[in-house]
Amino acid sequence: MDDAGRKVFVLDTNILLHEPLAIYSFKEHDVIIPMTVLEELDRIKDSKRDVSRDARVAIRALEDIFHDATPEQIAGGIPITAAGEACGSISIFADYEITETVHAFADKAGDNRILNGVLYLQAYYSPREVVLITKDINMRLRAKGAGVYHVDDYRSDQLIDDIRMLTKGYYQFPGSFWERVGVCHSEKQGRATLHTLPVELFEAPYINQYLIDEGSDFAGRIQSLEGDSLTFKDIGHERMMHRQAWGIHPKNIYQGMALDALMDPDIDLVILTGPAGCGKTILAMAAALEQVIEKSMYDKIIVTRNTPEIAESIGFLPGTEEEKMMPWLAAVTDTMEALHKHDVCTDGSMKYIFEKANIQFKSINFMRGRSIQNAFVLLDECQNLTASQIKTIITRCGEGTKLVCSGNLAQIDSSYLSPVTSGLTYIVERFKHFEGSANVYLNGVVRSRLAEFAEENL
Incomplete structure (x- = not known):
């Protein structure tokens, strides 16, 4: 030049x-x-x-x-x-x-x-x-x-120009899926039914993308892409809606897809995005408790999040590292109370569960250099993290560890980040074609009718 x-x-x-x-x-x-x-x-x-x-x-x-x-x-x-x-x-x-x-x-x-x-x-x-x-x-x-x-603006690290283009993790077919597709090759693998179809029937497909339709009788997840053909697992809308973890059942199809990914041992990274009150934290905690206590798939639960504006002041808070982090992880303790609100003694149940599941609250500032083995890790509020900070957490995960990243891109507190430059947006796009990850945007507020109205009208 x-x-x-x-x-x-x-x-x-x-x-x-x-x-x-x-x-x-x-x-x-x-x-x-x-x-x-x-x-x-x-x-x-x-x-x-x-x-x-x-x-x-x-x-x-x-x-x-x-x-x-x-x-x-x-x-x-x-x-x-x-x-x-x-x-x-x-x-x-x-x-x-x-x-x-x-x-x-x-x-x-x-x-x-x-x-x-x-x-x-x-x-x-x-x-x-x-x-x-x-x-x-x-x-x-x-x-x-x-x-x-x-x-x-500096855009070299922006994978998308408009947050509305962000991958939602699922594709909804208009009308009935089976009427649209017609005949396809099917086979049984154990308890799973797999269907193979031409790629051109789908819009920008990728591995572990969920497939649903407006008819509310079909649900599947893409298993593999080979040349001009695509193979997906037929999960079924009814079966997905009847899944449960720690007594929690999906309230809508989006929660059903999220719970399916959270409970799948072959998926190492689950990314949950969506508005406030859509159920990201409660689904992640229910899946964690189910797999740690009931199924003994992991040894412990580690909950961590960014601590904006207090990287310098956490040392002045009283108590151990876990106790210092409690004010910043109140969303998790609120979720634990909701999961055990019908118990005879909620406080006693929570204390027992915290010990039984070996739940640890950690600050993201002290995660560098660690190697986390055989754990269920929940990274909450990660819309406030940069790509390099999220990379720090993901690279800590060793064998047998499952990581759940959750966040709401409409609630970014960092003055240095926007929805298109957030680390959460970055990993959604970067891990889209990784066979060990799944991403689900939880559409719809289920916390309360008040929260739903506020999300839609404020």
Whole structure:
């Protein structure tokens, strides 16, 4: 590519906090890091916020590139390589030397310096395209208002552009499935009935995708894809709705699909998404108790979740690690109470179950380096996790461990994540074709008519 076709990308601080190695994602184009970004990374790396580690990783990556370079080379640009392939260059720009033309927001001096630097570079490199890359929506609006021609979000880690395109884990056929299909090849394997059909009858099929129809008499799950044919297991709508775990029966077909995946020993990862009150946590806990206590398939239950805003303060809470985590895992204890509310002594039942099932409450901050064997792991509220944080948990799981990830993409608390960049969205798309995982979007609120009305109308 000639110089005129190469773009100049100016990175905001939040890009390096979101993806510390983002500097390698711009291929043959040139990357510029304003000095203000380095100052902000330096301030964040020593903080107790959960992004301090990402700031340190970004700083080390820049140091690896610039450690032998002269000041002139750093300002002019150092060629970089990624995966053995030559990319563009990276340089540091002294934006504090630029005469300010943007003075808006006195409390946003750093943003102002970055914007002034981009305006200067835009004129300096003309007619080359200078693009400000930032995840801050308001920064993008301010940049356009200040006269920056090209502003964009960082999308290299976005597998989808619209959250409405996210895989739901099932496909619903209009009308009756069997009337639509007609004749197919069928065979029995033990107690299971398998049917083989041409792939073109289905829309973007993948392994462990559930199949249902509007007629409410059919339910199946894809077992394998081979060339032009597809084989699925005929589960049956009635049989799926009569499954139970720890006394819990599905209230709708979506819960039936979720419970089928949770109770299948051949599925190592189950991803449950859906609105508040759709039954994600209670189904996961019921399946965990059933398989640990009744079936002895696992040795223990480990419950963990992200602790936003308190990575620094968990140590100040009283008690052991489990006791410190109790306020953040109240959803699980509420679920346990709901599962045993009809017992003669609910408190006694819960205490017995906690000991019998060896339920452990762990902080995600202390999971790194562990190896979890023979356990049922429930990762709750994982819409607030980045892809790298979820990877940390998944790679902890050893032999005989089942992991359940649940979350609601409409309730993201992290200021650094959106529904399309959440780690939950990332693993839904990444594990779509993995034979050991299943994903189900639980459509419909079953908590109460009040919760259902609120979800639909607020």
